[in-house]
Amino acid sequence: MNEGRCVKCGSCLRACPVLNDPSGHQFPGPRTVGVDARRFLERDSIGQNALRCTMCHACEWACPSGITLTCSMLKLRSEMSGERLPGHHKMLENVSSFGRTVSTEFNGWVEKGERTLYFPGCIGLGRLTSLTTSVSSLLTSLGIKHDISSEAMCCGSPLLKIGALGMAEDLRRRNAEVFSRYDRIITSCPGCTYQLREVYGIEAEHVIEVLKGLDLRSDLEGRYALQVPCHLKRGLSPWTAEDLVSILEGAGVRVVRLPEEDGCCGGGGGMLSGFPDTSGSIARNKVDMYRRAGVDGVITACPFCSLNLGREGIRVLDIGEAIALKR
Amino acid sequence: MSHVLVVGNGAAGTFSSWLLAKRGWRVTLVGRGTPSTAMSTGCLRSGPNLCRAEISEFLDNEKMPWTSGSREGISKIGTSYRCWNSPSHSTWNDSDAPKSIAVVGLDGHPSLQPHIISALLNARKIEARPFIIPSQVPSDVPLASSFLKDEAWETLAEELQGLSTEAILLPSFVTLQDYHRLDQLERRCGRTVMEAIAPLGAAGQRLADLMRWKAADSGVIIWDGRRATALDVQADAVRGATIAGGREVRDIAVDAVIIATGGPLVDGLVLKERDIGDPFGKFQIVRSEDPLKGGYDSSDGMLINISGRVMNNVAGAGDCISSEGRIYGSGLTEALESAYLAVRALEGA
Numbered sequence: 242m243n244e245g246r247c248v249k250c251g252s253c254l255r256a257c258p259v260l261n262d263p264s265g266h267q268f269p270g271p272r273t274v275g276v277d278a279r280r281f282l283e284r285d286s287i288g289q290n291a292l293r294c295t296m297c298h299a300c301e302w303a304c305p306s307g308i309t310l311t312c313s314m315l316k317l318r319s320e321m322s323g324e325r326l327p328g329h330h331k332m333l334e335n336v337s338s339f340g341r342t343v344s345t346e347f348n349g350w351v352e353k354g355e356r357t358l359y360f361p362g363c364i365g366l367g368r369l370t371s372l373t374t375s376v377s378s379l380l381t382s383l384g385i386k387h388d389i390s391s392e393a394m395c396c397g398s399p400l401l402k403i404g405a406l407g408m409a410e411d412l413r414r415r416n417a418e419v420f421s422r423y424d425r426i427i428t429s430c431p432g433c434t435y436q437l438r439e440v441y442g443i444e445a446e447h448v449i450e451v452l453k454g455l456d457l458r459s460d461l462e463g464r465y466a467l468q469v470p471c472h473l474k475r476g477l478s479p480w481t482a483e484d485l486v487s488i489l490e491g492a493g494v495r496v497v498r499l500p501e502e503d504g505c506c507g508g509g510g511g512m513l514s515g516f517p518d519t520s521g522s523i524a525r526n527k528v529d530m531y532r533r534a535g536v537d538g539v540i541t542a543c544p545f546c547s548l549n550l551g552r553e554g555i556r557v558l559d560i561g562e563a564i565a566l567k568r
Numbered sequence: 569m570s571h572v573l574v575v576g577n578g579a580a581g582t583f584s585s586w587l588l589a590k591r592g593w594r595v596t597l598v599g600r601g602t603p604s605t606a607m608s609t610g611c612l613r614s615g616p617n618l619c620r621a622e623i624s625e626f627l628d629n630e631k632m633p634w635t636s637g638s639r640e641g642i643s644k645i646g647t648s649y650r651c652w653n654s655p656s657h658s659t660w661n662d663s664d665a666p667k668s669i670a671v672v673g674l675d676g677h678p679s680l681q682p683h684i685i686s687a688l689l690n691a692r693k694i695e696a697r698p699f700i701i702p703s704q705v706p707s708d709v710p711l712a713s714s715f716l717k718d719e720a721w722e723t724l725a726e727e728l729q730g731l732s733t734e735a736i737l738l739p740s741f742v743t744l745q746d747y748h749r750l751d752q753l754e755r756r757c758g759r760t761v762m763e764a765i766a767p768l769g770a771a772g773q774r775l776a777d778l779m780r781w782k783a784a785d786s787g788v789i790i791w792d793g794r795r796a797t798a799l800d801v802q803a804d805a806v807r808g809a810t811i812a813g814g815r816e817v818r819d820i821a822v823d824a825v826i827i828a829t830g831g832p833l834v835d836g837l838v839l840k841e842r843d844i845g846d847p848f849g850k851f852q853i854v855r856s857e858d859p860l861k862g863g864y865d866s867s868d869g870m871l872i873n874i875s876g877r878v879m880n881n882v883a884g885a886g887d888c889i890s891s892e893g894r895i896y897g898s899g900l901t902e903a904l905e906s907a908y909l910a911v912r913a914l915e916g917a
Contacts, residue, residue: 246835248833248834250602250607250768250834251708251710251768251769252601252602252606252607254708254709254710255710255712255773256602260708260709260710260713261709261710261712261713261716262713263713263714266704266705266706266709269708270708270709272708273708302600302601302793303601303602304601304602305601305602305603305604305607305834305835306601306834306835307600307601307835435815438815439815474793474814475793475814476814476815477814477815477816478813478814478815478816479791479792479793479794479813479814479816480813480814480816480818481814481816526716
């Protein structure tokens with residue numbers, strides 16, 4: 242940890258999507274939680290408001306000193322004691338009983354022993370099953386035969402975000418056994434991709450990386466803005482986030498670039514389950530911004546972004562739903 | 569078309585990128601983190617001796633008009649701030665100082681201290697009085713976030729309606745997108761609306777945004793959130809660079825490089841105890857009694873490698889260059905001037 246490099250410039254505060262949302266003022270801010278709290282003797286009693294962070298990496302991206310604020314906040318979360326938020330408690334209960342953070346609605350499992358695994362993640366299997374079906378058909382049309390395994394559980398990323406390290410490690414062990422049967426793993430969630438690479442040491446590919454350079458088309462009419470996922474741009478690679486744009490433009494989508502496109506949707510870091518009000522407020526303000534820009538919809542590449550923005554009544558498509566192979 | 573890599577996203581990096589792009593270079597700008605420019609007051613204290621026209625063109629923006637000459641503004645702690653070039657609401661002309669000012673503060677927020685400022689202005693025979701607006705914004709929350717919506721500006725205008733002073737001094741919280749709202753407020757209240765001069769806030773952020781957009785508009789490819797981790801130096805020239813962003817690392821070929829990474833505060837040069845070093849381990853450093861004045865050694869804008877030879881395709885610009893004689897507060901102007909010199913050096917090479 243490198244919190245000692247803080248020069249108190251406040252750049253992280255200006256970059257924070259929670260602090261800058263009218264509903265987010267209870268969050269003590271990335272500087273207090275990510276830098277100062279690490280030095281408090283009484284840090285384990287900092288309180289649940291410290292969890293009001295979407296883990297979007299915007300503070301880390303803004304920090305001139307290169308402080309790994311997200312790591313620091315994750316560490317603090319693992320050290321915090323006290324009652325869990327009701328939403329987080331529910332998440333842990335779900336994982337204990339059936340291995341995923343939300344109940345599974347998907348039933349199109351493919352377990353044919355293919356060499357490639359498509360890993361949709363908890364939201365793709367529980368909330369946005371049509372996204373998962375679209376990505377799966379797209380992969381099939383590209384000639385990528387794949388399994389969708391019912392044995393693969395939550396990647397563990399959301400559990401790290403709420404400080405449940407032991408449970409995340411259990412999941413990693415169970416998943417590692419399943420993953421070992423495959424040569425290639427493709428995901429549609431940047432959070433899962435990040436977790437697989439960072440914690441499992443598996444070079445999983447996000448769908449964008451699979452689609453790059455292919456001859457694609459889109460049937461979308463109208464103008465679409467982007468919701469660039471935090472864990473894609475600031476986690477995996479800013480180049481991959483740029484590929485999202487070039488893939489869409491290459492497929493003929495009219496993409497409207499907005500300066501706010503890479504701002505957090507409010508859905509990450511356990512906020513959606515822990516503080517749904519703040520999560521919703523951030524999404525609402527973002528959707529207002531899209532409406533002001535007069536676009537017909539928003540394209541993203543993250544199930545959390547799709548879910549959280551979609552709830553506010555704007556048309557949100559995943560890249561897997563927005564494009565198809567050119568025939 | 570020759571490909572130049574510019575390392576650093578502050579004033580020196582964006583200005584040199586913009587100049588190079590206009591002169592036909594293919595430019596890739598790499599930079600991570602908030603540059604010092606964004607932490608500045610967003611004003612140029614001293615008038616440039618070089619490239620005045622280019623600087624004016626670079627700063628020109630339809631959303632935020634600039635004024636230049638011998639001007640004065642009020643800092644967020646009430647002191648007089650003199651500068652050469654500033655956004656139009658920051659300063660007044662020497663002959664045009666307001667006779668009376670209402671100093672607007674938000675209760676409990678540290679953005680502006682109306683009582684202290686009023687006392688200081690009164691001592692200078694400027695009639696001033698504090699005007700406190702109730703607020704629930706915690707001190708770590710940037711004030712700009714409270715003024716994102718039309719309704720907030722409406723409320724502010726209503727609050728200020730009854731004031732009878734010639735001018736109104738507001739805290740600095742206006743973004744580049746919203747700068748025109750200060751004109752609207754001025755028309756609505758019928759008073760001159762001034763913005764206090766403050767570092768670490770909206771004004772610096774505005775300037776950094778403006779510079780980045782200007783560079784992007786001229787065709788510069790901006791690789792934000794990425795840093796150059798290594799340079800491939802062969803003999804006296806750089807041939808390639810390694811760029812890291814997120815979990816990805818890429819090697820690129822380059823024909824020339826401008827290093828504009830900023831000083832040891834924050835993170836441009838390596839700072840260890842009171843010693844500074846070159847993060848690339850390729851170039852000579854001039855050490856000074858004051859580590860903040862040390863930096864890369866250079867000869868006519870070009871950096872010097874560790875064997876003491878002048879590089880033929882690497883120039884340095886801005887705060888990472890050693891500058892023994894720097895005058896306090898001249899940072900931005902000097903950064904822009906040195907960027908101009910770096911570009912000239914590359915063009916002459």
